[in-house]
Amino acid sequence: MKPAGETFDVAVIGGGSAGLAAAVTAARKGARTVLIERHGCLGGMGTASLVHTFCGLYLLRDEPGAVLANPGFASEMAERMTAATGLGPVRMGRVDVLPQHPVEFVRIADELVSAEENIELLLHTEVISLSRDTDWQIQLASRGGLRIVTARSLVDASGDAIVAGLFGGGAEMTAAPKLQRPAYVFGIHAPVTLDDQARLATAGSIVEGIRGGNLPDSVLGLAFRASGRPGEIFGTLDLAGGETLESYDPLDPACLGKLELHGRLTASKAIAWLAAKSDLWKGAYISHWPVRAGVRESRRWIGEATLTGTDLLTGRRFPDEIALATWPMEFRENTRGPKLRFPKENKPAGIPLGCLKPAGIERLFTAGRCISTDHDAQASIRVMGTCFATGEAAGNAVAI
Template sequence: MYYLENLATPVVAEYDVIVAGGGASGLIAALSAQRAGASTLLVERANCMGGTGTYGMVAQWIGFFNRRRRVVGGIASELADLVVSLGGSEGFKQYLMAEASASPIPIVHFAFNPEVVKIACDRLVEASGVQLRLHSRVVAPIQEGGRVRGIVVEDCAGRAAVAAKVVIDATGDAVVAHAAGVEMAPAEVASLRQAQPLTLMFRLSNVDVAAFRSTPRDRKRELALEGLSQGRIYWESLSFCSTPGNTDAICLMSRVSGFDATNAEDLTRAELEGRRQVQSIVAFLRERVPGFQNAVLAAIAGHIGVRETRRIAGQYTLTEADILGAIRFPDSIALGAGPLDIHEAGGTGIALHVPQQPFEIPMRCLLPQGKEGLVVTGRAISATRAANGGARHMGTAMALGEAAGVIAALQARSGTASVAAETVRAALRQRGGFVSIDDHADHFIETTT
């Protein structure tokens, strides 16, 4: 049975470029398109920008460094510098990821206070000329003759249509591309309910971070296995990011499997299960884990963290072999760093692997097949499941976003979907971006802590 709607949606504005989703990738995409001369609208369903990193409270950017080599620059660097200058981070540091697991790995991360990142995002957008529309959900593309011509948004006031020459889908879930009928990559799981688990982040105040950090790794692993065997924690993780000043721990410890994150009924049950897990984990930490005795639950993320949903089947699909073999692409427009990071649904462990070298991501991964007026960036680019595990980190999403902005601005200006990769690469390099494996060679992390 269907309820047939007869809608006449007013067209309220027109832009060169509209970016759907203001997360890691979409924020940078909007700034990038505007800097490339396109009038740009950024539409975000939440009350802030930054996406999974801010309202999802995943409070560390990785993907900026492959081992010790820097692979992301450009606007993402400006954002990181601004966050540091506002006191929201102590900058890039060496960090042992998943240290209570069987296979921890050293990486370079940028831990931050998500509240300060929200403010930094505001400042960059306000200074840029990008038009920002928060509290607005993109619900459909406008299409004419098979070409995307804008979007329909819904907010408290109702529905509105906004026209654009090019739309960038940065929703992470390929919301626009999917609704426009773009072919999706095979999910490689029987159902999205078997996709990687969800994680509800939470923040504890009054933590003695130094006491935890100085606890030997073996002891942390023993404690994690103890909590797991008692059913009080949910995977081999006592991982958290500490905010500047080392007072708060933003914990990456819940693990919720079996739900499809594109389905609101599933997400509802996942959020409730996440909050049930948070209560159990907090009690275990307070009782057993050094540094957490006096911890206070300060915040729970505004949206459960989603690792995996739809990906487009674009003009090229990035594979794990491309990443591990550091395959060269003449149309590479961003560098990934890894690690390859797949959490199996229902599992309690984690498999992490850092590629030997940075890897190139071709422009074609952002371009859907047979659909003009649309560029896809961030978590939903065309990649196999395993490759996505290495390319979904926020540093990489930001580098992809900068490229997407340039591509969309050039498409909008020329009125055609075919833009020369060399033009995009030159523009990105001019802004301090890294587009080829050769570009990064002289950039090493200076911090050794």
């Protein structure tokens, strides 16, 4: 197939937190940029999977008072989200987080790309193969058929290191039993105020449902958080990802299909049970499903540098660092809730530019949750605050 004719300076694959940051940054630097996203909106996990908190925006501190860790795009997103929701940072134990609403995230992303004349946005478009001579030839599939666009430089912000799958290059994925578990996030309309008493009573109702054989054990992985809008709650159902921890494969569509069905059926049973059995939840119903289940970890690039869990724990700094990783390593290797590991003395670690540079492939950068790290460090850098920062750095690198 012949190229469509147009050559872009930069192509960004994936319009999640990282891809949005990369495309907007490259365009602001004057690069003609094509942003390719298979869904109908930008934001990735933060919109399509209803993940509703920005983590990794702030430094770790014992004292109260949130301090932004990375200037630039991450800070701009924090400011825009606060303006949209009216909500500022919230202290949760030892960390500060910013509640974000997926509806506002979609709108903010729309405004950001609409403001950039240098961005050509291709929604409903999937990258299905890649080749290169001097420039990258990117084959796209959409409802209209197949098309090729050409770009001098490429950013893989697909979350799954899709370029490694389609073109080749060094990538790895943690073995299934240890892989971070997926989760199904959904919207609920309910009049309940989630104070400690309500949470205790809700847990009691769920345990009663499981003991009586009315709910599956997997409902134990369900947690609730108020969205900040009256009557709106997000449910997050942590899942094993398959019948066993071993059978989870986030790159296998058959496995993902079962995951989506299991998430919806389990969530439906849980909310129907609560609405019927608990006075607190009377009248509750599921108000929206995500476009797709949330995947925390899949394939990662092997880059010129690889950030490790030890680097995170010791707060290692690098001469060529492009951003700070401030979120504790958040392990979700089972469905029994998070296990957090904090760095000594709250020190942030630097992320070197080499983590964004897949080894041995010219004019390719990566950003977001699939940058070059080990499994432990990915448990920190995958959060959206850090994805904004690595996306911005990739955008700067390719726009030069």
